[in-house]
Amino acid sequence: MADILVIDDEASLASVFEQFLSDEGHHVRVASSAADGLVAIAERQPDVVFMDVRMPGRSGLEALQEMRSRFPAVDVVMMTAYGTSQTSIDAIRTGAFDYLTKPVNGAIVLARVRAQIALYHQHRNLEREVRVRTRELRDTRLQVIRRLGRARSEEHTSELQSHSFISY
Numbered sequence: 001m002a003d004i005l006v007i008d009d010e011a012s013l014a015s016v017f018e019q020f021l022s023d024e025g026h027h028v029r030v031a032s033s034a035a036d037g038l039v040a041i042a043e044r045q046p047d048v049v050f051m052d053v054r055m056p057g058r059s060g061l062e063a064l065q066e067m068r069s070r071f072p073a074v075d076v077v078m079m080t081a082y083g084t085s086q087t088s089i090d091a092i093r094t095g096a097f098d099y100l101t102k103p104v105n106g107a108i109v110l111a112r113v114r115a116q117i118a119l120y121h122q123h124r125n126l127e128r129e130v131r132v133r134t135r136e137l138r139d140t141r142l143q144v145i146r147r148l149g150r151a152r153s154e155e156h157t158s159e160l161q162s163h164s165f166i167s168y
Contacts, residue, residue: 001024001025001027001117002046002047002113002116002117003026003044003046004021004026004028004029004047004049004050004113005030005031005040005041005048005049005050006018006021006028006029006030006031006050006051007030007031007032007033007034007036007037007040007049007050007051007052007063008032008050008051008052008079009052009055010052011032013102013104014030014032015030017030017050017104017109018030020106020109021109021113024110026113029046033055033056033057033058034057034058034059034060035057035058035063037049037051038063038066038067038070041067041071041074042070042071045071045073046074047074047075047116047120048074048076048097048112048113048116049067049074049075049076049077050076050077050100050109051063051064051076051079052078052080053078053079053080053082053087054080054081060078060080061087061090061094064076064078064091064094064095064096065095067095068094068095075116075119076095076097077096077097077099077100077112078091078096078098078099078100079099079100079101079102079104080099080101080102081101081103087099097116100112
């Protein structure tokens, strides 16, 4: 299933996330700070990150900015118990995949994970399709170039024959 990283300074919530998502068949890692989360992502990029907005030291929004620049393929769902509409807007503008208000409903978390997995597979399929179409276009281009070369060569030969004084 999915490789999930939970970044939250609240150990009890992180533990609940870990247990709940593990029971659903996902591989879950936990980091207790934004700095530890960034290290964990650098070690192995997860499919999705659930990250608290408010943490001691570096905030989740600050970490999100760095994640977007260093790990643009990682989807991040921001969470907070102190949500305001402005915080939500800031998170989405910064590049969050989604924004949840604590306490988080397990069904909603699973829905976000499933949505991310679906997007991941869709993205991979599109990348594969682009590679196939690029190869096809390259092959077609080479065929056209070869045909043009042959046509020019034939045209040149015909021109030489028409200007020739010796008939064969």
